Amino acid sequence: MPSELISLQNKVTQLENEALSYQKAMDELHHRIDIQDATNEILNISLMPVSLEEQMESILLLVLNISWLALEGKGCIFLTDEQGQGLNMIAHHNLGQSLLTMCKQVPFGSCLCGKAAIDQTLIFRNCIDKDHHYHPEGMQPHGHYNMPILSRGKTLGILNLYVKHGHQQEQLELDFLDACGKALAGIIERKLIEKELYRLSYMDELTGVANRRKFMETLSGALKLSQHVDRSLAVLFLDLDFFKAVNDTHGHEYGDKVLIEAAQRMQACIRDTDIIARLGGDEFVILLEMILAPKGAISIAEKLIQAISKPYNIKGKSISIGVSIGISLYPVHDTSAEGLLKKADQALYGAKENRGKVVLFSTE
Numbered sequence: 173m174p175s176e177l178i179s180l181q182n183k184v185t186q187l188e189n190e191a192l193s194y195q196k197a198m199d200e201l202h203h204r205i206d207i208q209d210a211t212n213e214i215l216n217i218s219l220m221p222v223s224l225e226e227q228m229e230s231i232l233l234l235v236l237n238i239s240w241l242a243l244e245g246k247g248c249i250f251l252t253d254e255q256g257q258g259l260n261m262i263a264h265h266n267l268g269q270s271l272l273t274m275c276k277q278v279p280f281g282s283c284l285c286g287k288a289a290i291d292q293t294l295i296f297r298n299c300i301d302k303d304h305h306y307h308p309e310g311m312q313p314h315g316h317y318n319m320p321i322l323s324r325g326k327t328l329g330i331l332n333l334y335v336k337h338g339h340q341q342e343q344l345e346l347d348f349l350d351a352c353g354k355a356l357a358g359i360i361e362r363k364l365i366e367k368e369l370y371r372l373s374y375m376d377e378l379t380g381v382a383n384r385r386k387f388m389e390t391l392s393g394a395l396k397l398s399q400h401v402d403r404s405l406a407v408l409f410l411d412l413d414f415f416k417a418v419n420d421t422h423g424h425e426y427g428d429k430v431l432i433e434a435a436q437r438m439q440a441c442i443r444d445t446d447i448i449a450r451l452g453g454d455e456f457v458i459l460l461e462m463i464l465a466p467k468g469a470i471s472i473a474e475k476l477i478q479a480i481s482k483p484y485n486i487k488g489k490s491i492s493i494g495v496s497i498g499i500s501l502y503p504v505h506d507t508s509a510e511g512l513l514k515k516a517d518q519a520l521y522g523a524k525e526n527r528g529k530v531v532l533f534s535t536e
Contacts, residue, residue, distance in 0.1 A: 228263035244334035313337035379435035387449035406469035409516035412454035413494035
């Protein structure tokens with residue numbers, strides 16, 4: 173073969189290799205752009221002023237609709253529970269009811285999702301295998317990507333996506349899932365911090381009910397709404413009777429447990445639209461909205477007295493307390509938040525004279 177022809181063939185081969193390298197580089201660049209675009213969309217969703225659950229639903233739907241991902245169009249997102257021992261499903265798409273029931277809560281280590289949570293590494297399966305513990309009736313052959321959502325060494329949740337049976341994983345998919353997991357971790361971490369800041373700012377740390385700040389903001393908002401809507405409000409001021417004796421006799425540990433259970437009993441006596449707050453010590457306040465005043469407020473107050481006055485079984489000891497309640501009404505007694513609270517407090521003084529009583533504020 174003439175040397176010129178060999179040289180030409182070598183040049184052709186070199187050009188073909190360069191073209192392939194160029195095409196590979198361009199494909200890689202496009203893949204990176206696709207991943208960045210999808211990640212940007214996820215970050216845009218994270219800025220929406222909605223709940224974490226709604227954000228996760230939107231992100232899941234976004235991921236499932238990415239055309240270059242070979243997904244089955246169904247999946248879910250789990251969050252780690254408060255105990256750090258299991259997963260709670262908070263977002264899902266196209267999953268059957270039987271599977272939703274089975275997988276609503278998944279212990280760490282159970283099935284592929286629980287295993288990924290413990291191992292903290294992505295788990296891929298292209299078929300149903302021995303690690304797939306949940307088998308609802310009618311389940312079709314499929315595979316999974318189980319991507320752990322990690323932050324500072326902790327598992328925050330799991331992104332669980334379905335793929336076709338026999339699917340072969342691709343690097344693009346792995347790269348995207350890695351980027352997606354990091355983005356989700358940032359979103360979840362921020363929401364958890366926001367939740368904790370809210371709790372510290374607005375909730376009583378011991379009992380878990382609202383604090384004074386939250387109560388006054390809620391009461392002020394309710395009063396503004398009542399200026400445009402003809403409705404009555406009631407403020408109940410509660411003081412636990414004989415509570416000091418619990419601390420003095422049994423210690424503050426017992427006293428704290430009594431406060432926690434008393435708050436729970438109060439919560440059970442009111443509606444979801446009402447709010448209970450602890451002002452400090454053994455003092456609580458309750459806002460009753462859209463109440464039939466004064467009859468409705470007095471009826472609930474009497475119900476509270478019955479519930480709170482039942483004995484408390486704390487570590488095998490029977491402890492009894494009582495409660496006295498003062499009531500003020502909007503707009504009869506006052507139209508301001510501070511005024512209603514003050515008048516309910518004044519009514520409470522009258523209730524405590526005989527203990528275990530309900531007193532409605534009166535100017536007499």
